[in-house]
Amino acid sequence: MPLVNGGKIADDSFVKLAVDTPLPESGDILVPAERFVGEAGALLKRAGKVGVIWPNNCDIDELVPYLGKVATVALVFPTFRDGRAYSQARLLRERYNYRGDLRATGQILRDQFVFMLRAGFDSFEVKKQADAEAFMQTAKRYSVFYQPTGDGRITALHRRMQLRHSEGVGT
Amino acid sequence: MYAYDEIDRTLVNERVSEFRDQVQRRLSGELTEDEFKILRLQNGVYLQLHAYMFRVAIPYGTLATNQLRALAHVARKYDRGYGHFTTRQNIQFNWIKLAELPDALADLAEVGIHAMQTSGNNMRNVTSDQWAGVAPGEIEDPRIWSELIRQHTTLHPEFSFLPRKFKIAITASDHDRAAIKIHDIGLKLIKNEKGETGFEVLVGGGLGRTPFIGKTIKHFVHGRDILSYIEAILRVYNQYGRRDNIYKARIKILVHELGIEKFSREVEEEWQHIRNSSLQIDDEVIEDIRSRFTYPNYEKLPHMPDELRQAAADPEFEAWRKNSVSPHKVQGYSIVTVSLKPIGAPPGDATAEQMDALADLADKYSFGEIRVGHEQNLALPHVAKRDLPALWKALDKLGLATPNVNLITDIIACPGLDYCSLANARSIPIAQELTRRFANHELANLIGRLHINISGCINACGHHHVGHIGILGVEKNGEEVYQITIGGRADEGAALGNLIGPGVKFDEVADVIEDVVEAYLALRERPEELFIDTVKRLGVEPFKERVYATR
Numbered sequence: 001m002p003l004v005n006g007g008k009i010a011d012d013s014f015v016k017l018a019v020d021t022p023l024p025e026s027g028d029i030l031v032p033a034e035r036f037v038g039e040a041g042a043l044l045k046r047a048g049k050v051g052v053i054w055p056n057n058c059d060i061d062e063l064v065p066y067l068g069k070v071a072t073v074a075l076v077f078p079t080f081r082d083g084r085a086y087s088q089a090r091l092l093r094e095r096y097n098y099r100g101d102l103r104a105t106g107q108i109l110r111d112q113f114v115f116m117l118r119a120g121f122d123s124f125e126v127k128k129q130a131d132a133e134a135f136m137q138t139a140k141r142y143s144v145f146y147q148p149t150g151d152g153r154i155t156a157l158h159r160r161m162q163l164r165h166s167e168g169v170g171t
Numbered sequence: 172m173y174a175y176d177e178i179d180r181t182l183v184n185e186r187v188s189e190f191r192d193q194v195q196r197r198l199s200g201e202l203t204e205d206e207f208k209i210l211r212l213q214n215g216v217y218l219q220l221h222a223y224m225f226r227v228a229i230p231y232g233t234l235a236t237n238q239l240r241a242l243a244h245v246a247r248k249y250d251r252g253y254g255h256f257t258t259r260q261n262i263q264f265n266w267i268k269l270a271e272l273p274d275a276l277a278d279l280a281e282v283g284i285h286a287m288q289t290s291g292n293n294m295r296n297v298t299s300d301q302w303a304g305v306a307p308g309e310i311e312d313p314r315i316w317s318e319l320i321r322q323h324t325t326l327h328p329e330f331s332f333l334p335r336k337f338k339i340a341i342t343a344s345d346h347d348r349a350a351i352k353i354h355d356i357g358l359k360l361i362k363n364e365k366g367e368t369g370f371e372v373l374v375g376g377g378l379g380r381t382p383f384i385g386k387t388i389k390h391f392v393h394g395r396d397i398l399s400y401i402e403a404i405l406r407v408y409n410q411y412g413r414r415d416n417i418y419k420a421r422i423k424i425l426v427h428e429l430g431i432e433k434f435s436r437e438v439e440e441e442w443q444h445i446r447n448s449s450l451q452i453d454d455e456v457i458e459d460i461r462s463r464f465t466y467p468n469y470e471k472l473p474h475m476p477d478e479l480r481q482a483a484a485d486p487e488f489e490a491w492r493k494n495s496v497s498p499h500k501v502q503g504y505s506i507v508t509v510s511l512k513p514i515g516a517p518p519g520d521a522t523a524e525q526m527d528a529l530a531d532l533a534d535k536y537s538f539g540e541i542r543v544g545h546e547q548n549l550a551l552p553h554v555a556k557r558d559l560p561a562l563w564k565a566l567d568k569l570g571l572a573t574p575n576v577n578l579i580t581d582i583i584a585c586p587g588l589d590y591c592s593l594a595n596a597r598s599i600p601i602a603q604e605l606t607r608r609f610a611n612h613e614l615a616n617l618i619g620r621l622h623i624n625i626s627g628c629i630n631a632c633g634h635h636h637v638g639h640i641g642i643l644g645v646e647k648n649g650e651e652v653y654q655i656t657i658g659g660r661a662d663e664g665a666a667l668g669n670l671i672g673p674g675v676k677f678d679e680v681a682d683v684i685e686d687v688v689e690a691y692l693a694l695r696e697r698p699e700e701l702f703i704d705t706v707k708r709l710g711v712e713p714f715k716e717r718v719y720a721t722r
Contacts, residue, residue, distance in 0.1 A: 128201075
């Protein structure tokens with residue numbers, strides 16, 4: 001499953017651990033939430049980066065104490081029709097000011113890239129190679145956005161205000 | 172009328188090109204049907220019994236004549252020459268070919284029409300009063316706010332994959348023509364004591380398998396906060412709405428399970444985090460949207476022109492005028508409802524020829540504007556009273572002047588088993604038979620206002636729960652069986668109907684309805700007491716006794 005990071009297909013340095021996989025001595029690891037919370041002390045002491053896979057039915061508030069310590073947060077789309085992780089992503093970015101890597105995992109198709117970028121994701125475990133290759137093209141598919149989110153793109157409403165002021169409409 | 176600007180046009184075109192890519196990937200096999208299903212539903216494409224069905228949005232029910240002509244064009248070029256207006260201000264085409272869909276969308280995009288989010292588990296087409304902007308006594312035009320919300324809910328990056336579909340309706344009149352109490356969010360535009368615009372917000376209404384009337388979650392949300400408040404409701408729903416069972420996934424179930432108090436506390440807490448964010452709307456933004464709605468330059472016209480006085484001698488004209496013509500806020504003008512319920516025909520259908528001709532009439536008589544109502548009729552919102560006789564003649568020639576608006580033959584019905592893959596029973600033939608039984612205008616008029624709503628399955632697209640008489644088709648032991656309720660209503664006094672007895676077979680339905688109506692005529696206190704009021708006064712029992720006594 002290709003990883004897209006920074007807009008390009010990239011190597012995934014993280015190894016996913018199951019709940020009971022022995023802890024490797026070094027290297028970057030992605031750990032399921034329950035194991036992460038249980039063993040956070042030990043996990044964070046070892047060499048190598050630590051990321052957490054946070055399920056979409058767990059309150060994101062519980063992750064907040066660890067946000068400064070993890071290298072990545074992976075949010076889960078068990079199927080692409082299950083959109084809970086979009087809310088989790090926006091809360092992490094916009095309410096808890098999480099600035100680290102935010103990864104989308106699960107059933108990720110190109111058709112979600114724009115939504116995910118807007119919600120604050122910056123890396124993507126894409127299901128199909130062709131979708132991963134189409135990332136840049138797909139990400140630029142839209143130039144107009146009606147809603148403000150933490151990605152800072154200017155919304156249609158504000159663009160209109162700028163146009164009005166620059167054209168002196170209404171004065 | 173709202174006129175798209177370059178920004179709106181760009182977005183719609185970008186959506187068309189995305190959809191073209193999705194169809195291409197499906198046709199090439201790159202997308203599985205399972206994957207494509209979700210994507211096509213996001214754009215109003217269902218797979219029905221015989222073909223793909225394509226549902227196009229008519230936001231808040233307002234159409235310009237070039238838009239109606241474009242719908243006629245799609246009916247003619249890509250379908251079988253007709254379209255079907257639905258109960259949520261959409262139009263459906265039933266015979267569309269998948270490979271041609273992107274072209275149909277592109278043709279519609281040219282006139283600012285789209286099919287975004289007309290199905291799927293996302294925020295659906297925002298609906299409103301079909302008389303918005305012209306109804307006497309309206310607080311202000313709710314379409315300004317509807318358009319604001321339309322934009323905000325279009326391709327929302329957080330809420331495009333909700334637990335289930337999500338419908339918002341807005342009204343600004345005391346008499347609710349938008350059925351806000353049966354929506355996931357209902358907004359009633361009101362003013363506070365300072366004269367500022369805001370909304371009473373209702374949540375958790377809906378029909379389907381488990382019907383609920385919406386409950387007030389907040390008595391006043393200021394207009395500048397309405398987007399953040401809606402966003403707070405959706406964020407709570409997106410995270411906590413059930414996803415384990417499709418029949419329990421609507422927000423009404425979450426509201427019911429948590430209770431309105433707990434639910435509203437959750438929303439309130441979320442709202443406090445986001446209300447002072449960039450979601451807050453300043454007056455200038457509203458003014459900008461308002462400035463792109465155009466209003467007619469009405470003439471100063473007499474209340475009772477000679478043309479109308481003379482036409483009053485014609486009983487056929489008078490019969491039509493009495494139920495199709497409604498007061499307008501401007502003197503000398505009327506709102507004309509165009510019945511899409513001819514006797515013996517499927518409710519809500521219009522042919523391409525009718526659509527084109529109606530567009531011409533709207534240009535001539537209604538400042539180029541047409542409205543679509545949830546009762547599956549159209550309306551011409553700005554007709555000078557002096558033009559009513561001429562308009563009536565022209566509509567009559569087109570088969571669009573059936574004098575039955577709000578009468579018993581003005582039936583709401585879903586497509587049912589004739590088209591729909593979800594249906595258990597036929598709806599359209601029931602409606603057709605009922606219109607024949609009550610075809611006599613004198614009889615229909617004697618009965619007075621009476622709404623019959625028919626659904627061909629529990630999903631309730633025909634709003635049977637809120638029909639004065641509701642008919643629900645179900646399947647029992649391989650047979651179509653119809654359950655009949657009375658006493659439902661969808662307006663400001665919204666209520667769910669009550670069953671009058673055991674289900675009846677397909678060919679008995681019309682007889683039973685005739686019996687119900689006969690019972691009403693015998694039971695009503697005076698001719699002015701409407702069916703719905705008699706049911707309210709007496710309850711179901713006396714109807715049940717009379718209808719089932721001989722069965």
